Amino acid sequence: MNIAVIGTGYVGLVTGVCLAELDNQVTCIDIDDEKIAVLKKGESPIYENGLPELLQKNIERERLHFTTDYNEGLANKDLIYIAVGTPQGEDGAADLTFIDQACQSIAKILDHDAIIVTKSTVPVGTNEHIKDQIQAGLPDDVTINVASNPEFLRQGSAVHDTFNGDRIIIGSDDEYTLDILEKVNTGFNLPIVRTDLRSAEMIKYASNAFLATKLSFINEMANLCEKLGANIDNVSEGMGMDKRIGSSFLNAGIGYGGSCFPKDTRAVISVGKKVDYDMQLLENVVGVNERQKVILVDKVMERFKDLQGKKVAVLGLAFKPNTDDMREAPSIFVTENLLDQGADVHAYDPVAAENAKQILSDKITYAASVKETIDGADLTLILTEWDEIKKFPLSEYKQYMNYPVIFDGRNCFDLEQLAGSNVEYHSIGRPAVYS
Ligand SMILES: NC(=O)c1ccc[n+]([C@@H]2O[C@H](COP(=O)([O-])OP(=O)(O)OC[C@H]3O[C@@H](n4cnc5c(N)ncnc54)[C@H](O)[C@@H]3O)[C@@H](O)[C@H]2O)c1
Ligand SMILES: O=c1ccn([C@@H]2O[C@H](COP(=O)(O)OP(=O)(O)O[C@H]3O[C@H](CO)[C@@H](O)[C@H](O)[C@H]3O)[C@@H](O)[C@H]2O)c(=O)[nH]1
Numbered sequence: 001m002n003i004a005v006i007g008t009g010y011v012g013l014v015t016g017v018c019l020a021e022l023d024n025q026v027t028c029i030d031i032d033d034e035k036i037a038v039l040k041k042g043e044s045p046i047y048e049n050g051l052p053e054l055l056q057k058n059i060e061r062e063r064l065h066f067t068t069d070y071n072e073g074l075a076n077k078d079l080i081y082i083a084v085g086t087p088q089g090e091d092g093a094a095d096l097t098f099i100d101q102a103c104q105s106i107a108k109i110l111d112h113d114a115i116i117v118t119k120s121t122v123p124v125g126t127n128e129h130i131k132d133q134i135q136a137g138l139p140d141d142v143t144i145n146v147a148s149n150p151e152f153l154r155q156g157s158a159v160h161d162t163f164n165g166d167r168i169i170i171g172s173d174d175e176y177t178l179d180i181l182e183k184v185n186t187g188f189n190l191p192i193v194r195t196d197l198r199s200a201e202m203i204k205y206a207s208n209a210f211l212a213t214k215l216s217f218i219n220e221m222a223n224l225c226e227k228l229g230a231n232i233d234n235v236s237e238g239m240g241m242d243k244r245i246g247s248s249f250l251n252a253g254i255g256y257g258g259s260c261f262p263k264d265t266r267a268v269i270s271v272g273k274k275v276d277y278d279m280q281l282l283e284n285v286v287g288v289n290e291r292q293k294v295i296l297v298d299k300v301m302e303r304f305k306d307l308q309g310k311k312v313a314v315l316g317l318a319f320k321p322n323t324d325d326m327r328e329a330p331s332i333f334v335t336e337n338l339l340d341q342g343a344d345v346h347a348y349d350p351v352a353a354e355n356a357k358q359i360l361s362d363k364i365t366y367a368a369s370v371k372e373t374i375d376g377a378d379l380t381l382i383l384t385e386w387d388e389i390k391k392f393p394l395s396e397y398k399q400y401m402n403y404p405v406i407f408d409g410r411n412c413f414d415l416e417q418l419a420g421s422n423v424e425y426h427s428i429g430r431p432a433v434y435s
Contacts, residue, residue, distance in 0.1 A: 001025070001184055004077040006102045008035055008066070010046060010259075010325070011119055011151045012083030014158040017051060020058035022187035027065040029073035031101075039066040047324035047351050050159040070105045074114075079184065080106060082130070083119040083151075092266035093274075094123055103130055107137025115177050116146045121208075121264060123271050124201045127171075147172040147181050148197055150204035155258065156322030167191045171200020205271075208264040209282055214249045215256045216288035222252035222429025223295070232429025233411065252429045254334070254383065254409035255292035257319035259327040262289070293330050296381060296409045297337040299426050303405070304379065308342035311402070313377035315370060316384025316410075317360070318352035326355045330409065331383045338381075339363055348373040350388050375400045385410040394421035 001024045005016040008030040016028040030036050038045045042056045058064035067073045074080065084102050089095035099120060106116070116134060118127055131146040138144065148171040153161040168190050170181040178194050185192055195203070222232040232252045240247025256262070265286050272279040304310065319329035326332070331347075338345050339361055348367045349356060357366065367373040370392045374380050380401065382389060390412045397404040404423040411427045418425050418435040425433040 001079055002077045003027075003079045003081065003184075004029060004073050005081040005083055005119075006030075006073075006106075007082065007084035007098070007120070008032075008039060008045075009083065009085060010048070010155055010158060011153065012081070013039070013044070013046065013055075014048065014051065014153060014162055015081060015083055015119055015151070017054045017058060017064065018159065018162045018188075019184070020061075020064040021054055022184075023063065024184070025063055026058075027067060027073045027077070029067055029070060031068060033068055036066050036068050047322075048158050049156065049322060054159060070109045074106065074109050076112070077114060079115050079117055079180070080110075081117045081119050081149075086120045086122055086263075086267075088263035088266055091270060093270040094121070094263070094267040096122065096126065096129075099126065099130065100133065103133040104137070107134045110134070110138060110142060110144070113143050115180060116144055117149045117181065118146070119149055119151045121150060121204050121260070121267075122148075122201060123205075123267060124198050127197050127201060145172065145174045145177040146197070147174075147177050148200035148204075149181060149185075150200060152204075152207065155325055156320060163188060165190055167193055169193050169195065169200050169203050171195045171197045171203075173197050205264055205268050208261055209268050209285070211249055212256055212261040212265045212289070213281065213285045215261075216285040216292070218250045218252050219255060219292045219428075220288050223292075225429040226431070229431065231415070231431065233414070235429075252411060253292075254296050254330045254428065255289045257328040257330050259325060262286075262328045293333045294337070295428065296383075296407050297334055297341075300338075300379065300381070300407055301341065303426070306342070307338060310343050310378040311376055312338050312343040312345050313367075313373040313380040313401075314338070314345055314347040314364075315373060315380060315382045315389045316386055317347055317349035317356040318384050318386075321384055321386045322351075324352045324355050326352055326359055329356075329383075331356070332360065334381065334383060334409075335360055335364060346373050346377065349384065350386055352384075371396070371400060377401045378403060379405045379407065382406065382408040382410055382412055385412050394418060394423055398422040 003024050003026045005012050005028045008028045016026045020026040035045050042059050044052045084098035086094045127146045127148050168185045172178045225232045236250040240250050269279045317331040346365045406425050408427040418433050
């Protein structure tokens with residue numbers, strides 16, 4: 001099929017590359033000149049496992065093209081995917097400015113019938129708005145249909161998730177449109193759920209809201225474990241063995257971040273308000289997550305009272321491992337708090353440091369390795385569970401730090417691993433260890 005993908009961010013680029021891998025002719029359109037210039041050279045502007053190889057391969061096979069020009073991008077395309085950002089607006093609602101701009105560009109240029117497929121996460125009813133907006137600008141003899149095809153990939157494993165996801169949701173109120181989308185998605189070899197437009201949009205928000213709820217739930221249990229002398233690792237393991245609960249998303253930590261859960265939970269609350277329905281559970285999910293972001297700093301302050309002049313090592317800045325994304329990363333909040341307390345913050349992230357420099361305070365000193373970061377430090381905070389950080393020998397903290405105190409916001413180490421390492425270790429939902 002001839003496909004256009006609008007927006008070459010984490011979702012649009014991965015979608016475009018993977019659809020090209022399935023032998024479709026794909027043109028990706030973005031308004032960001034720099035991004036398109038990098039992509040045209042066959043380089044990936046984002047860090048995502050497996051993406052550079054597939055990108056280059058499909059450019060070479062001439063199945064994948066990039067442009068900033070909507071005329072070129074939409075020419076002869078049967079399917080037009082929209083994958084632009086839908087960030088959080090001031091009142092918590094999804095900001096649809098980029099969606100509207102993409103629609104206006106399509107309406108101005110499209111000269112043939114096509115199906116518009118929305119990948120972006122959008123509030124229920126948005127696809128109808130998309131259809132009306134585009135159709136209103138088109139010549140009388142051009143007709144579009146719309147479909148919702150929400151995306152469930154996780155950053156850091158986006159390509160893997162695209163080919164190995166649990167399901168593909170396609171929603172439309174037009175059976176022919178669903179048939180076409182089913183055909184396009186057959187190559188992924190995953191269960192396909194056909195549904196109506198509004199339910200497809202809702203499935204995406206409901207899934208993210210549920211996962212965020214699971215995280216706030218386990219974080220709240222972790223905090224209680226600490227007070228009661230239980231160990232959240234053992235609790236999660238025991239709970240997760242119940243198939244009705246499931247073992248994934250039960251890792252307690254310093255709260256969820258990233259470009260999706262924080263904004264999507266707030267968007268659902270906002271949608272509820274618009275229809276006069278109070279989303280009580282989700283309000284608390286968000287509240288628990290806000291509190292969780294402070295937990296590690298609270299522990300630090302309880303232990304040290306004053307950080308004035310102390311060298312604090314921060315390991316990991318990205319919102320999760322295997323990504324360079326800093327959106328809503330807990331490190332933003334934690335480093336701000338440490339600096340407010342007068343700490344001398346030294347930070348390291350194997351991949352996200354360059355992005356971090358754009359948004360974190362310029363008072364932070366960046367190091368080139370774990371060793372360099374902890375060298376001479378008075379305390380260490382672990383904020384992202386990168387493999388490199390998990391594999392760094394615990395025994396070396398004593399060797400390099402002034403005094404080896406670790407505050408682990410990601411429970412990177414089993415408590416048994418600490419034996420003989422001579423560190424003082426504080427984590428989430430588990431007793432402190434003085435080994
Ligand atoms: N990031 C994820 O893991 C993920 C997963 C599932 C769903 N989503 C959803 O997918 C959507 C995209 O997320 P993302 O993380 O890829 O966003 P992103 O910010 O990484 O990328 C969006 C891209 O769209 C481009 N863009 C904006 N307006 C445009 C226009 N008018 N025409 C062409 N290009 C335009 C931007 O320049 C940018 O490159 C959001 O709705 C998000 O909620 C994201
Ligand atoms: O057991 C866990 C699992 C995750 N997290 C945190 O939760 C956040 C989100 O993690 P994850 O879901 O792995 O990453 P995302 O890339 O944000 O993916 C989520 O958001 C995407 C955007 O909507 C969806 O497509 C995905 O299905 C959904 O998992 C991160 O801060 C993680 O550190 C935990 O604290 N404990």
